[in-house]
Amino acid sequence: MSAIPPPPAPPTNGSAMVEVNGVSKVFGDVVAVSDVSFSVRAGVTALLGPNGAGKSTLFRVMCGLTPPTKGTVRVLGADARRDRNVRGRIGLVPQQDGLFDRLSALQFVSFAAATEAVPDPEPAARRALGLVDLDADDSRPVSGFSKGMRQRVKLAAALVHDPEVLILDEPLTGLDPVQRRRMIELFHGLGDEGRCVLVSSHVLEEVARLGSRILMIAQGRLAATGDYRELRELMDDRPHRIRIGVDRPRQFAAALVESGTAVGVSVGAGSIVVDTRDVDRLGREVAPLAQRLEARLSRVSPLDEDLESVFRYLLEKR
Amino acid sequence: MTAPQSIGARRNVPGIRAAVLTYRVLVRQVITPGKLAALGALGALMMLVGWLVGFTAEAERSAAGLLRDGAGYADGFGLIIIVPIVALVFGSSVLGETREDGTLVYLWLRPMGRTPIVAGAAAAAATAALPLTVIPTAVGGWLAANGVDGSADLALAAAAAAALGTAAYSSLFVLLGLLVRKPIMWGLGYVLLWEGLAVGLGDFAARLSLRGYTRSVLSRVADVDYGFEPHTTTTSLVVLAAVSVVGLALAAIRLNRLEVD
Amino acid sequence: MSDPVAPEVSAGDTADTARIIDQGYRSYDGPRTGLPGSVRSVVRYSVRHTLGLGRPARHKILPWLAVVIALVPAVVFVGLAVVLNVDMIEDEILPDYHEYYGFITTALFFYCGIVVPDILVSDRRNGMLSLYLSTPLERWSYLSSKALSVALTLAVLTIGPVLFLLVAYTIEGSGPDGLVEWLKILVRIIASGAAISAAFTAASLAAASLTDRRAFASVGVILLLWGSQFITAALVEVAELSEQIYAFDLGGIADEFKNRIYGIEGLDPLGDPDLSEEGEFLPGASRGLLSTRFVVAANLAWVALGTSVVWWRYRRLALSR
Numbered sequence: 001m002s003a004i005p006p007p008p009a010p011p012t013n014g015s016a017m018v019e020v021n022g023v024s025k026v027f028g029d030v031v032a033v034s035d036v037s038f039s040v041r042a043g044v045t046a047l048l049g050p051n052g053a054g055k056s057t058l059f060r061v062m063c064g065l066t067p068p069t070k071g072t073v074r075v076l077g078a079d080a081r082r083d084r085n086v087r088g089r090i091g092l093v094p095q096q097d098g099l100f101d102r103l104s105a106l107q108f109v110s111f112a113a114a115t116e117a118v119p120d121p122e123p124a125a126r127r128a129l130g131l132v133d134l135d136a137d138d139s140r141p142v143s144g145f146s147k148g149m150r151q152r153v154k155l156a157a158a159l160v161h162d163p164e165v166l167i168l169d170e171p172l173t174g175l176d177p178v179q180r181r182r183m184i185e186l187f188h189g190l191g192d193e194g195r196c197v198l199v200s201s202h203v204l205e206e207v208a209r210l211g212s213r214i215l216m217i218a219q220g221r222l223a224a225t226g227d228y229r230e231l232r233e234l235m236d237d238r239p240h241r242i243r244i245g246v247d248r249p250r251q252f253a254a255a256l257v258e259s260g261t262a263v264g265v266s267v268g269a270g271s272i273v274v275d276t277r278d279v280d281r282l283g284r285e286v287a288p289l290a291q292r293l294e295a296r297l298s299r300v301s302p303l304d305e306d307l308e309s310v311f312r313y314l315l316e317k318r
Numbered sequence: 319m320t321a322p323q324s325i326g327a328r329r330n331v332p333g334i335r336a337a338v339l340t341y342r343v344l345v346r347q348v349i350t351p352g353k354l355a356a357l358g359a360l361g362a363l364m365m366l367v368g369w370l371v372g373f374t375a376e377a378e379r380s381a382a383g384l385l386r387d388g389a390g391y392a393d394g395f396g397l398i399i400i401v402p403i404v405a406l407v408f409g410s411s412v413l414g415e416t417r418e419d420g421t422l423v424y425l426w427l428r429p430m431g432r433t434p435i436v437a438g439a440a441a442a443a444a445t446a447a448l449p450l451t452v453i454p455t456a457v458g459g460w461l462a463a464n465g466v467d468g469s470a471d472l473a474l475a476a477a478a479a480a481a482l483g484t485a486a487y488s489s490l491f492v493l494l495g496l497l498v499r500k501p502i503m504w505g506l507g508y509v510l511l512w513e514g515l516a517v518g519l520g521d522f523a524a525r526l527s528l529r530g531y532t533r534s535v536l537s538r539v540a541d542v543d544y545g546f547e548p549h550t551t552t553t554s555l556v557v558l559a560a561v562s563v564v565g566l567a568l569a570a571i572r573l574n575r576l577e578v579d
Numbered sequence: 580m581s582d583p584v585a586p587e588v589s590a591g592d593t594a595d596t597a598r599i600i601d602q603g604y605r606s607y608d609g610p611r612t613g614l615p616g617s618v619r620s621v622v623r624y625s626v627r628h629t630l631g632l633g634r635p636a637r638h639k640i641l642p643w644l645a646v647v648i649a650l651v652p653a654v655v656f657v658g659l660a661v662v663l664n665v666d667m668i669e670d671e672i673l674p675d676y677h678e679y680y681g682f683i684t685t686a687l688f689f690y691c692g693i694v695v696p697d698i699l700v701s702d703r704r705n706g707m708l709s710l711y712l713s714t715p716l717e718r719w720s721y722l723s724s725k726a727l728s729v730a731l732t733l734a735v736l737t738i739g740p741v742l743f744l745l746v747a748y749t750i751e752g753s754g755p756d757g758l759v760e761w762l763k764i765l766v767r768i769i770a771s772g773a774a775i776s777a778a779f780t781a782a783s784l785a786a787a788s789l790t791d792r793r794a795f796a797s798v799g800v801i802l803l804l805w806g807s808q809f810i811t812a813a814l815v816e817v818a819e820l821s822e823q824i825y826a827f828d829l830g831g832i833a834d835e836f837k838n839r840i841y842g843i844e845g846l847d848p849l850g851d852p853d854l855s856e857e858g859e860f861l862p863g864a865s866r867g868l869l870s871t872r873f874v875v876a877a878n879l880a881w882v883a884l885g886t887s888v889v890w891w892r893y894r895r896l897a898l899s900r
Contacts, residue, residue: 063427065578080427088329088429096420096579102346114339115428117329157424161329356795360802367810374818387817394809403798462813502794503641503693506801510692511648514805515685 016041017165017196018062023071025057032057034220035071040198044191046207047200048311049217055200056095058217059169062198063092075165088116091163093154093171101143105129106136109156116161128156131186133179147174155183159190166190166197172206184209204308216314223314231310239263239275242282245298246272246290255289256282273303329429336430340438341445347421348412349446357404361454364395368458372465381466388463389542392476396455397532401480402513404450405487406505408443413569414495417579426578433570436492440566443488448481455480468540475540482558483532489565490528496572531557614715618724621711625698625728642694646735649686653679653740657747673753676764677841679741680771680834686736688804688830691779695729696787696796699889703791709898718893722784726889729780730773738772771837778833778878781885788892804830808863815865822868826877831863836878839871 016039025033033054049055060066062073064081073079078086100108109128113121126136132152142153151174158166168187172180187210191197201207207214214231216224224231246252249272256262256274261282264275276282279302290297331339368391375384413436416422425435460473494508495501513529524530534548535555549557612619626632631639656673674681702708711721745764748754755761786799811828814820825831838844845867869877 060578065423065427067577084429084431085329087427090427092423092427094420094423094579096423098416098420100343100347100421100424103343111339111343112424115331115336115425115430117331117429352795356799360806363806363810367813370820371813371818374820376819391813391817395806395813399802399806399809403802407794407798462817500794503797506693506797507641507644507689510685510689510801510805511644515648 017076018198019072019074020058020062021072021074023058023061023068023073025054025061025066026069031220033061033068033217036217036220036222037071038215038222038225040196040215042191042194042196043213044187044197044199044211046210046214047198047217048204048207048214049200049202049223050315051202053202053217054220055202055217056169057220059092059095059167059198059200063090063167088161089164091158091161091166093151093158093166093168095169097147097150099142099150099153102141104139105134105142105145105149105153105156106138108142108153109160112157113160118161121160124160125156128160129153131159132156133182148176148179151175152179152183164195166195168197168199170200170202172201172203180206181209204311216311218315224310228310239277240279241303242274242276242279243299243301243303244272244274244286245270245300246295247298248293248295251293252289252295255293256285259285259289261285270298331428331430331434333431333434336428336434337438337441340425340430340435341441343425344412344416344439344442345445347415348408348442353407353446354450357407357450360400360403361450364400364454364458365461367391367395368461371462375464381468384463384466385468385472385540385542386544388459388461388469388472389476389536389540389544391462392455392459392472392479393533393536393544396451396458396476396480397483397536398513398529400454401451401483401532402487402509402528404447405443405484406491406502406509408446409440409488409491410495410501410505412439412443412495413492413573414501417496417576418499420579422576423578426573426576432574433566436566436570436573440489440492440569443492444485447484447488451484452477452480468542472540472542475536475538475542478539479532479536482535482555483528486528486532486558486561486565489562489569493565493569493572496569496576528558528561614720617711617714617716618720618727621716621721621724622728622731625725626732628701629694629698629728629732642690642732645686645690645694646739648689649683649736650740650743652682653743653747656744657751660748660751660753676741676744676768677771677838677843679744680737680775680837683736683740684830684834687733687775687779688801690733690736691783691804692797692801695733695780695783696793696800698725698729699784699787700791700793700796703896704793708896712898718896719890722889722893726780726784729784730776733776733779734772737775738769741768741772767840771840774836774840774878775833778829778836778881778885781882781889782829783885785885785888788889807831812863822865823873825863825866825869826873826880828863828866829881831866832874832877832881834863835866835869835874838867839874843867844871 018040020039021037023033023036024031036058047055047058057066061068062075062080064073064075064079064087067081076086076089080086080090100111103111106122106125106129109125110121113124113128118124129136132155134149134152134156142150145153151171155168155171158168166187172183175183184206187197187199191211199207199210201210212227212229214225214228215222244252247270249267249270253262253265253267253272253274256272257265261278262274262276266273274282283300286297286300289295368388371387371391372384375387413422416425456473456477459476460469463469463472491501491505494505498504513527531549531554533546534553535551535558536542537544537546537548538551538554548554628634630642656679660673702711708721712718716724742765745754745761745768749761755764782803783800786803787793787796790796790799807828808830811824811831814824815822825835
């Protein structure tokens with residue numbers, strides 16, 4: 001997992017900008033999305049799920065591109081499928097790679113600006129291309145662009161009209177690590193400005209960088225919502241796993257088992273890995289125990305507090 | 319980026335502006351060198367064969383006979399083959415291809431009405447198709463008539479018939495592009511089976527084909543009788559215009575209900 | 580693939596019995612059918628794909644529409660023969676066998692234009708061609724398999740309805756007199772169907788080999804079949820150029836070959852070569868004036884041309900995956 005700690009979740013005291021109520025979407029015999037409900041406020045929220053979980057379908061339903069089979073979706077209080085005005089307040093990066101291939105990046109984004117009723121399309125397009133680190137004066141048609149450049153053109157087109165709700169379907173696909181970092185910073189900046197930024201991904205590392213607030217979808221159903229660190233706390237049927245660096249590992253392990261704090265211990269050279277159901281109690285006991293055994297502690301670190309652990313747990317439950 | 323200042327603001331693209339924007343982007347997408355070369359070659363072939371037909375006409379052949387040759391040629395090659403095929407290629411792909419390649423979302427998810435989008439798309443298809451249908455049909459007919467008296471009127475009538483036919487077929491095929499995947503297949507089926515075969519089944523079926531009305535325009539405007547009973551000019555014009563308008567209206571409704579990828 | 584060593588698990592198995600139930604991927608050690616097996620697979624799959632068998636209903640509509648168009652008139656004629664109970668062919672109320680091909684032409688155009696191109700184009704677009712060529716199939720055997728599958732399905736249109744007429748007329752009592760006559764008609768039906776199928780198969784596969792866009796191939800085939808019919812008619816019947824120009828009318832020259840197989844030669848009795856006074860061209864009115872040798876050569880030339888184009892295209896084709 002990434003060494004970069006996730007930024008704190010933005011304040012959630014605003015009103016919901018996107019509301020999804022009991023939404024299901026069925027294609028023939030396939031249930032793509034099943035009875036999903038949630039609401040999203042300003043800030044960055046990651047929609048996480050494995051491939052084929054229904055993320056793109058859910059985004060399409062939210063944007064009004066396809067009607068839900070059941071349930072309702074409100075974006076800024078309106079149905080994007082029926083309300084023309086609200087469509088102009090959404091910025092979408094679709095999953096499809098298709099662009100109007102004969103246009104240059106500037107022409108494409110200017111076109112996007114004009115169709116979003118931006119008064120001065122070209123300056124707006126130049127600004128948006130600058131945000132995604134693309135040269136507005138590059139006159140090549142976008143058909144000659146790499147996957148990453150095309151992805152950034154799509155992002156610029158989604159940003160060009162200053163939308164209040166950004167729906168970004170796998171926007172980091174094809175970008176190199178530096179570009180990813182830049183785009184993630186951009187998303188956080190947009191979220192901090194009060195926009196609702198919804199980003200889908202199946203790459204855990206990306207989601208961990210995007211922020212701690214997640215919507216997790218699996219097999220078309222909403223599996224979890226909220227801060228994934230809080231979600232970890234809710235996984236009370238699974239012991240927490242903590243690594244303790246100590247110079248007398250065998251004695252330390254035996255003492256923890258004897259006291260009932262540990263439900264399982266594995267001993268290594270210079271460290272032990274402890275499974276416990278009560279992290280607080282373990283925290284309280286470690287230092288006195290070290291003192292009593294005259295052992296030297298080098299580190300205490302959680303091994304399964306990360307997003308991957310939550311993700312695996314929720315998927316294993318299916 | 320600045321903080322969003324337009325929360326709650328109405329954003330709307332006026333109808334004409336939406337149609338113009340759609341037209342400008344789609345006309346560039348729909349006209350490709352391959353299509354232009356292939357369909358242009360077809361038109362050139364029509365004019366070449368028309369010239370051969372006119373050039374080899376017997377000296378004692380009457381002007382009326384030559385005009386009938388020219389009209390029959392403009393009808394048989396231009397109105398029956400070139401006009402529907404060219405309109406199909408451009409009409410079905412102008413929105414159909416955006417649907418296939420995922421670019422329709424850049425028109426659909428915008429604060430724009432559906433009717434202007436469809437109108438702009440149809441205008442783009444017609445812009446691409448008209449020169450490739452009108453010029454060969456008019457010039458081919460004129461050449462086949464060997465430039466005799468009345469052949470200028472014939473060329474004009476052929477041009478009018480081809481233009482009206484192209485508009486009507488384009489409108490139908492824009493709709494088709496939004497109704498089915500692989501619209502060219504279905505469109506070819508329609509052109510071959512309905513326009514080519516079913517109209518031979520009787521008067522009622524003939525009234526439901528566009529071909530009967532386009533050739534009627536040619537016959538009536540050029541004042542050439544070439545072996546069928548034409549509809550009146552007014553009937554033909556009204557039907558062709560109505561098909562164009564109704565096709566676009568249905569396409570707008572379909573676009574509004576479409577599930578976009 | 581079959582698995583010759585897969586162990587069977589019985590209800591009596593317990594955890595005490597050491598058994599490997601699933602080893603995952605293993606190499607195949609069973610019998611191999613080689614090139615004939617590959618050809619058989621490609622033909623079988625292609626025929627099923629073309630006719631939409633085992634695919635959703637929307638894939639069945641177009642191919643079966645062509646079959647219906649070709650077959651419905653035959654069913655109607657047989658129905659009439661039964662209901663009216665007269666010698667239909669003798670009395671010229673119902674079409675003779677060779678006349679029935681007029682009803683098949685549109686179905687053939689439709690099938691060759693709309694259904695056939697997919698048989699080559701889809702393999703190139705979805706990467707199946709590379710997969711096929713990683714089997715014992717080589718380019719020539721792959722193409723032969725594809726051509727065979729097209730010819731077989733086309734035969735459903737060119738032979739099926741006329742064969743149906745023969746059987747139905749025979750049962751109804753309007754069929755050929757005697758076994759020899761009956762066999763003679765049967766041979767003509769099969770030979771004509773095969774000849775028409777060969778020419779149409781070669782031309783439509785040639786068009787399909789030239790573009791990766793199925794729609795373009797379809798438009799090309801339709802223009803070739805439909806346009807050439809009109810252009811040649813204009814040049815021969817109106818401009819009064821040589822009848823040999825009819826060699827460029829694929830549908831027409833194949834139809835003429837069929838006429839010769841049925842022993843029919845000379846001007847079409849319905850045709851009036853001077854129809855230009857009426858302003859309508861009757862395609863092929865004077866096609867019957869061509870010599871049989873020319874008609875056969877023209878048909879062979881179409882087959883050779885189509886085959887050459889396909890081979891030229893596939894020989895140069897670089898496989899990327």
